[in-house]
Amino acid sequence: MRLILTSLMAVFTLATSAMAQAADNVDAFLDQQMARSNAPGLAYALVDEGGVITGASGVLRRGEDASVTPQALFQVGSITKSFTALAIMQLKEGGALTLEDEVALHLPDFETQTPITLRQLLGHTSGYSTVQGNAAHHDQSLAERVSQLAADGPAQAAGAWAYSNANYQILGAVIEAVSGEAYAEYVSAHILSPLEMTNTHVLTGEPVGGLATGHQPWFFGRRPVEASWGSSVTAPSGGIVSSAVDMAHYLQMMLNGRDDVISSAGKAMMLRPASDASPYYGLGWALDPEGGYALHSGLTPGFEAIAVLEPAQQRGVVVLVNASGGMGFGEVYPLLYGVTNRALGEPYADAGANWGPKSLYLLFALMPLVYLAASIVAFVLRDGLRAKSGLGGMISLWFPLVMAGVLAVVLLRGVPNLFGTTLTGLALYQPDLVFLLYASVIASAIWAGLRLAIAHTGPRA
Template identity: 70%
Template sequence: MRHILIAVLALLALALATSAFAQTSDDLDAFIARHMASSGAPGLAYAFVDGESLVSDASGVMRSDENAPVTPHTLFRIGSVTKSFTALAIVQLAEAGQLTLDDEVASHLPVFETQAPITLRQLLSHTSGYSTVQGNAAASGLTLSERGVQMAQDGPAQAPGTGWTYSNANYQILGAVIEALSGQTYPDYVESNILRPAGMHDSHVLNGEPVEGLATGHQPWMFGRRPHDAHWGDRGHAPSGGIVSSAADMARYLSLMLNGKDDLVSAASKAEMVRPAGEGSPYYGLGWALDPEGGYALHTGLTPGFEAIALLEPAQQRGVVVLINASGGMGYGEVQPLLYGVTNLALGEHYEAGAGWGPRSLYLLMLLMPLVYLAASVSAWVLRDGLRAKSGIAGIFSLWFPLVMSGVLAVVLLGLLPRLFGTTLGGLALYQPDFVLLLYACVITSAIWAVLRLVIAHTGPRA
């Protein structure tokens, strides 16, 4: 009798949870429809985990110019959410006795012996000293071993352990450690020791080869979007952002991380992964960013044409994942309201999107500047007699100063501005191709205006 009563109560609790989510799902459907239209995102999939209950759903299409629908099994690039899988692999090797988290990297990768000591924990927690720009540097065509050699030769931008800086380089080096200790490639290790045992049969690690069922990414382009087909990844970036997965598979992954059981790793190790990794990393654990006040562990992911978020609420055994086959624009076509709005609504929390006027204003400024310089060029020709009449030191200065400022503008827009985004100009072009085009347009039109003034002043009849 007691067993029957327990079973009935369990079924009643599950029914109540399902009913509550059904109500939330109605709000989610309306929210998703509204924000997909405003952002231009072609497709979205999400999953919600509550104890043993796993719910997943999807909306939209896999590619903007086709009709194939997104489903809970459609593959998306999950970007930096991959870091939690890389950290999980390191923890597995630690539990197998092949390493400790406080080992020096050089003890597993001798090429680092010439550098200041860096520990695996510092790599896991982004306190190794490698910079964001170093992590975003091109690694196409490099194996993880070769990428490790490159990072060892470059060395960290600051002394290890002296500060927190998010860098893909940390997890690329960890991928090289996984290969060195396991004797397997990073994709083979993760697929055979994490993805398949977790029942994540949709998921794969990109290695440069096409993957069937992967949605097409979409980049922002002049207030709209365009498909981005070159998304097969490369080996050098695999541990920092190379996994493709589905909402259904990610629900299984979050459920495993929340179940409090020994399976892929021990329950104690799972708990350690979502705690601060050390004094220098109060808001980052082992592959997970932390929100101590809210009690969340989460990670976002951004790759060309895709954005994702995965969130854990360990105390409540709840989790959410949202996958979108579009990356956000500079104030226009943003997808963050979709990411965070769906996440909050799935957890029963309020969400209100911000105006985003900062990046929007910057985009509009870059859009207007070329038009202003072109108008100034026309004006220079119309007022050419005045330019030709300039003389003396003041006249020479007024003629040559715009050319100097044009050079300064080129340095600022093409050199310094991309670094504010933590990348190079080429890296920024992968995520914001229209914005980079506008940067070039600003530099070119400013140079045309400055040179045209000089040509007009020194040719033709003088006043």
């Protein structure tokens, strides 16, 4: 018996030592990278069978002195989807539903639609698109939003994988219909309370004290974001706020291999592919089969987060940042993944300058200035414009106006579509980019219009 106890203590000591070394590596990385990332603050938690280590760096709001602590609240964004999937699994294990149930069985608004199952919603293979999931839903309740999604129908046939908040909004409505409780109430009573996540909340529109200030990209820096307190619509897909300490409890539950808020078999099921059509997404968790990880990132205006599980090693990490990234000079992911990889003892190749997106951002920044310069040149060379005649002259004068219209469509519709959202949605995450898009469209229209006005006014050459 003494030999067994000695061996167990040795294993525990080694695990604790490795964890402490990982925390030291993370802290050394943060000392170097926080200023470079331009992120105001960060909190993290490392979890393994030896326990939990938490840490923090930076401030709750840029320009103020209040420091981030492991107890500080951050929005975790789409990591919320794993909580929603966990709630569905609880109802499944309680016999209230099955993953093969058609949505219409629980939500009658879907009776006229092509059948979609709960499993397809969980694995993002329902046919609802990213754009549908990111569509505006001002002043709608969850029931109204889901009814609208039922009326609109999926953008494509079920079976193809497409990440969409719409899937988890519908699942939130299923939880309410089956349990008889509001989504926030269900999650609080059946997940947060049993796990002693006492400082974690589901945002449904009411302010929550202690939330760090989020920060958006703003040209070559960041600016604070006015706090958004969510709604019942966004709650199931991205509405949870939590701390590094509380999220450590959540990761421990997912890794402990025990029956608690759900069975150990249910936890294992969540970390396997939802279906053959969804090989890299389980039930509320993205999957990295090659590395043996389950993970989920979260992005809300002003915040980014990532949670990673390594079930085989019974370890995990969560990183919370009060800054959201964007194209060009506002990236946060090198900081998130730098902390994550060092916490897990994995190599991380810094993305470096990453001049691809930065160059594109600079192009958008220069475009209005180029059109302004072209307008000045057009005025200076106005006699040449007035001398244009014939078909060639007509085309030369009117073609820029046509191109200005094409540019408006490309910039104001095409660019947001690349991000899987609308122009209004993009403005929530990167207002500086939207400002530049509008400036380019307006400047190009001014240039084209000015050339026409000059050509048709004043003395003819």
